[in-house]
Amino acid sequence: xxxxxxxxxxxxxxxxxxxxxxxxxxxxxxxxxxxxxxxxxxxxxxxxxxxxxxxxxxxxxxxxxxxxxxxxxxxxxxxxxxxxxxxxxxxxxxxxxxxxxxxxxxxxxxxxxxxxxxxxxxxxxxxxxxxxxxxxxxxxxxxxxxxxxxxxxxxxxxxxxxxxxxxxxx
Amino acid sequence: xxxxxxxxxxxxxxxxxxxxxxxxxxxxxxxxxxxxxxxxxxxxxxxxxxxxxxxxxxxxxxxxxxxxxxxxxxxxxxxxxxxxxxxxxxxxxxxxxxxxxxxxxxxxxxxxxxxxxxxxxxxxxxxxxxxxxxxxxxxxxxxxxxxxxx
Numbered sequence: 647x648x649x650x651x652x653x654x655x656x657x658x659x660x661x662x663x664x665x666x667x668x669x670x671x672x673x674x675x676x677x678x679x680x681x682x683x684x685x686x687x688x689x690x691x692x693x694x695x696x697x698x699x700x701x702x703x704x705x706x707x708x709x710x711x712x713x714x715x716x717x718x719x720x721x722x723x724x725x726x727x728x729x730x731x732x733x734x735x736x737x738x739x740x741x742x743x744x745x746x747x748x749x750x751x752x753x754x755x756x757x758x759x760x761x762x763x764x765x766x767x768x769x770x771x772x773x774x775x776x777x778x779x780x781x782x783x784x785x786x787x788x789x790x791x792x793x794x795x796x797x798x799x800x801x802x803x804x805x806x807x808x809x810x811x812x813x814x815x816x
Numbered sequence: 817x818x819x820x821x822x823x824x825x826x827x828x829x830x831x832x833x834x835x836x837x838x839x840x841x842x843x844x845x846x847x848x849x850x851x852x853x854x855x856x857x858x859x860x861x862x863x864x865x866x867x868x869x870x871x872x873x874x875x876x877x878x879x880x881x882x883x884x885x886x887x888x889x890x891x892x893x894x895x896x897x898x899x900x901x902x903x904x905x906x907x908x909x910x911x912x913x914x915x916x917x918x919x920x921x922x923x924x925x926x927x928x929x930x931x932x933x934x935x936x937x938x939x940x941x942x943x944x945x946x947x948x949x950x951x952x953x954x955x956x957x958x959x960x961x962x963x964x965x966x
Contacts, residue, residue, distance in 0.1 A: 714918060716835075720888060720926035723943065736922050737944060743916035746925075748944040765943055767926075769889055770834075770843075781941030810847075 662778070665786035668728055668759040671750050675782045684741040685748065694754030695747040697735035701800060701807075704734070709806035710771025717771030724766040724776065725752045725783070726793050728759055732800075734766050749782045762789040772809040773797065825853055826865040830873070834885035850890045859895050866892065867903065877920075880910045884923040893927045900935040904928040905956030908948045915948050924948070 663669055671679070679686040686692055697714060704711045704718070711718045713736060724734035733753065737746040749763045763780035766773065776793055778785050798814045800807070829846060832839050839846070853862060866887065874880050884907065887893065897903050907924055914920045928947040932938040937952070938945065947953055 716919070719885060720922045721929070722922070736918060737925060738918055738921060744946060744949060746944045746946050770840075779940045779943050781939075781943055784941065 662784045662786050665788045668761055669763070669783045669785050669789075670757055670759055671782050672784055675748070679748070679750070682745075684739060684745050685751070690754075691756030692750040692754050692758060693741065693747075695735045695751040696740055697738060697747075698733050698752045699735060701732045701734070705804060705807060706771070708771075709804050711768060711773065711807050712771065713768075718768035719770050721765045721767050723747070723749050723752060723763070723780070725749055725758075725760040725763040725780075726789075726796065727753055728761065730761070730792070730796055732766075732793065732796055749780045760785070762793050764790075764793075769809050769811075772807060772812070774809040774811055775813070822853070822857055822862055822865045825849060826862075826869055829853075829890060830866065830869050830883065830886055832886070834882050834889065846890070860898060863892070863895065863898060871906070874910070877911055877914050880907065881914070881920050881923060884920075884927055888923060888926055893930045894934075896934050897931050900931045900937060901952050901956050904931060904947060905953050905960060908953060909957045909960040928953075 663672065670676075679692070680688075699713070701711065704713060706712045706717075713722065713734075718734075722734045722736055724732055726732050735747070735752055737748075739745040739747045749760070750758045752758075753760070760783055762778060762785045763783040764776055764778040764785070765780075767775045776790070776797065778787055778790050794815055801812075801814065829849060832842075832846075870880070870883050874883050904927075907928065908915060911920050911924060915924055925947065929938060929942065929945070932947065932950075933940060933942070938947075948957075
């Protein structure tokens, strides 16, 4: 228990993890995932979600956010990686249509670390909201500050990518 | 709302193709219409009309997907649904195997997971579950299938 703010933390409690600069997957979830070949491979770890994209890459000429060729609409998983990129994607699991692709697959690999993770809501290509609802990472709500900072910067450059209902903080 | 009934307003809000120019051109007006509707009428009464529209005016699975797109845009998923399992199961019953398709799956998840969370049936951390595999949803879908055979 206890991580301080200088290193990754991966706890096992039922609530959010204590605040940390970066988070690893919660150990209970990692244990479950390692038993599921549709999610985790012993040689390469979490598969990489083919729908994963950064916000910058997803921006269309019309300044709307796109996912799989269409304006993003609905709730999707997102993470903020260690390089401050916001990566999001639909949850389809290419290995099994009856399952979903959890947050770690947005980065992939054996121990993908994030600064924050949760759900991002889109309304026809415009960002409506973000939260820190991730069962795999359970980041502390304070980690959202970094996400809002990144989104507010993105909004200054691309205001059309945001819904009139978007609030730049909690 | 200018003397219009919930039914009339529902027809206006839901009788449009979400991905059409018609929707885009009237999007702001629709947003304001929904806001006013929510102010003027109890949510349960509104939901009852929207649910009736789903069950009587969406004959094809494409219509159900369009309904989900609109329901989400109008933020219906943020409300407390009177029968969350029943509503969710009906969507999956109508989608059938199309729930494996990208748009249908994303929209069903985007609606059903928050609906079940608001009802206390899923936790805030159940963000990557596949609701159509939930035993409660499976049982309710089976019941709908049996009902349709009678």
